Amino acid sequence: MVRKGVLSPAxxxxxxxxxxxxxxxxxxxxxxLSNEILSSIKANQLQMPxxxxxxxxxxxxxxxxxxxxxxxxxxxxxxWSKSKDDRWIVNGYSGYFALEAALxxxxxxxxxxxxxxxxxxxxxxxxxxxMKGDNAVEMPLLDQRVSVLHEVGRILLDKYNGTFETCVKxxxxxxxxxxxxxxxxxxxxxxxxxxKGKHVSFYKRAQILVAxxxxxxxxxxxxxxxxxxxxxxxxxxxxxxxxxxxxxMRYSDELMNMLTNDVxxxxxxxxxxxxxxxxxxxxxxxxxxxxxKIKDKGLNVQVPNSSLIDYFLWCYRRxxxxxxxxxxxxxxxxIYY
Numbered sequence: 001m002v003r004k005g006v007l008s009p010a011x012x013x014x015x016x017x018x019x020x021x022x023x024x025x026x027x028x029x030x031x032x033l034s035n036e037i038l039s040s041i042k043a044n045q046l047q048m049p050x051x052x053x054x055x056x057x058x059x060x061x062x063x064x065x066x067x068x069x070x071x072x073x074x075x076x077x078x079x080w081s082k083s084k085d086d087r088w089i090v091n092g093y094s095g096y097f098a099l100e101a102a103l104x105x106x107x108x109x110x111x112x113x114x115x116x117x118x119x120x121x122x123x124x125x126x127x128x129x130x131m132k133g134d135n136a137v138e139m140p141l142l143d144q145r146v147s148v149l150h151e152v153g154r155i156l157l158d159k160y161n162g163t164f165e166t167c168v169k170x171x172x173x174x175x176x177x178x179x180x181x182x183x184x185x186x187x188x189x190x191x192x193x194x195x196k197g198k199h200v201s202f203y204k205r206a207q208i209l210v211a212x213x214x215x216x217x218x219x220x221x222x223x224x225x226x227x228x229x230x231x232x233x234x235x236x237x238x239x240x241x242x243x244x245x246x247x248x249m250r251y252s253d254e255l256m257n258m259l260t261n262d263v264x265x266x267x268x269x270x271x272x273x274x275x276x277x278x279x280x281x282x283x284x285x286x287x288x289x290x291x292x293k294i295k296d297k298g299l300n301v302q303v304p305n306s307s308l309i310d311y312f313l314w315c316y317r318r319x320x321x322x323x324x325x326x327x328x329x330x331x332x333x334x335i336y337y
Contacts (some may be wrong), residue, residue, distance in 0.1 A: 002180050005199055006192055009207065009232045009280055012200035016277025019196050022255040023274040025282045029247025034289040036246070037304070037312060046304040047321040048312055056093065056100045058107075066213065066222050067114040070164035072103055073209040074152050074188070077335050078141050078238055082262055089134045098133070106130045116162050120153025122146060144335050148188045155186055166309055168213065168222055174219045175225035182206040191336040193268040195277070202235045202276050204337040211307035233283040233310035235276035236337040241329040248282050251275075259328035265314045267334040275330050276337075 002008050007015060017025055040047045058068050079095040081087045090098040093104070103113055111130060112118040122144050131139040139145070160166035167185075171178035182189050189206040192199060212233055217223025233239060243249045251259070255271055265272040283306050291303045304312070317324050 002176070002201065002203065003190075003192075007198055007200050009201055009203050009235075010230075010284060012198075012202065013232065013277050013280030013282075013284060015198055016195060016200060016274055017281040020046050020274040020278055022252045022271050023048070023278040024250045025285065026247055026250050026280055029243075029249070030282070030286055030289050033243075033246040033248050034286055034293060037286070037309065038290055038293055040312065041301050041304070044301045046308050046312055048057050049315040051097070051318045056091070056097060056104050058100075058104060060217070064114040064163075065216065066165045066168060067116075067163055068107075069212050069216055070104070070152075070209065071114055071149075072099060073118065073205055073212060074148055075145055075207065076101055076205055077332060077337055080329070080331055081137075081140075082331075086137060087266050088131075088137045089138050090131070092134065099131075102131045102133075102139075116156040118153075118155035119149040120311050122149055122153075141335070148335060152186055157175050157267075159185065165222070169275050171225075173224050173226050175214070175228045178210050178213075178225070179203065179206055179231070182209060188335055193273050195270070195273045200273065200277060202280065202336070204234045204236055204276075207231050207307075208234045209265060212305070213311075215311070228307070229305045231305070231307050231311075233306045234337070235279050236314075237329045237331070238317045239283075239310055239313045240275050240279045241327050242317045242324060243279055243282050245324045245327045248286065249278055256328070259330055262328075262331060265330050265332045267336065272330060272332055282312075 038047065058065060062068060076096060076099065078100070079088065087094045088098055090101040093101045108112045113130065124142060127146055127149070128142060133139070139181070156162055156164060167181050168178060171181055183203055183206050189203065190207065191203050191205065192201045210225065211228070214223045214225050214228050219225070219228070240249065244251060258265070258271070287303065287306055287309060294301055294303060
């Protein structure tokens, strides 16, 4: 339990999957996908599909790398568009990678975007200029992103000496403790819903913030967490799409018809909660399937944690976009993912 009275993401996944009527987890598909992931483990490491975005990732020598990760995950939400013509694109990149490209460009141009003293006071016009794309399409939900930056900037300045490093120090190398700090102190990361009598949580951006630190620093220094396996997958738009593509999850005919016709799902609606909650539990079950296969085959390899499986699936979607697009992804407007 990360917040009192609210089921953790893992607990939420179990509860939602048990009661879901619009989404079902399918065992046969889990077998197919676990084999796909197992075949991608080389030299005791899960090899990620190449997304061609290495050049926009920041340098680990950046003295404010921790704050870079924090601000990018504060802004890491809602990049979807109804068509390719409507996509926000920066330096040829779309989605999250467009955000990375825009922030890296800003830093090279001398913008102090990693500093909460700057973004606590950032105007919509300034952020629009920082996020200017290759075409006339504006970054989605720009007003909400300004509000998020004002909120997190104020909290860092008031409570954490103006740097997210203070939060990481307070967590004492515990991923779960850092998750609790973020969710309990930064409201815009408080990704929760009420479903069939229970308060449930997903904490997509808060969990990916922890995992991004772990991954960025290769599990050392600022990214050393002794309990990283307690972080679940990050319930967004795209990973559920891949899970359905592989047959790990199945949507009801009614829900599939809604998604095919681009019907917006309200944040907190039954359909939206079930897609996200079942995705969390499906990946936990997928991890167990991979672990069993590794044991049965007598392989001397490490079982990938949920965050690595999530990233593998997210990268798989980007690399195999044309094939995966036969499955519609759900669309929700909001700041949580």
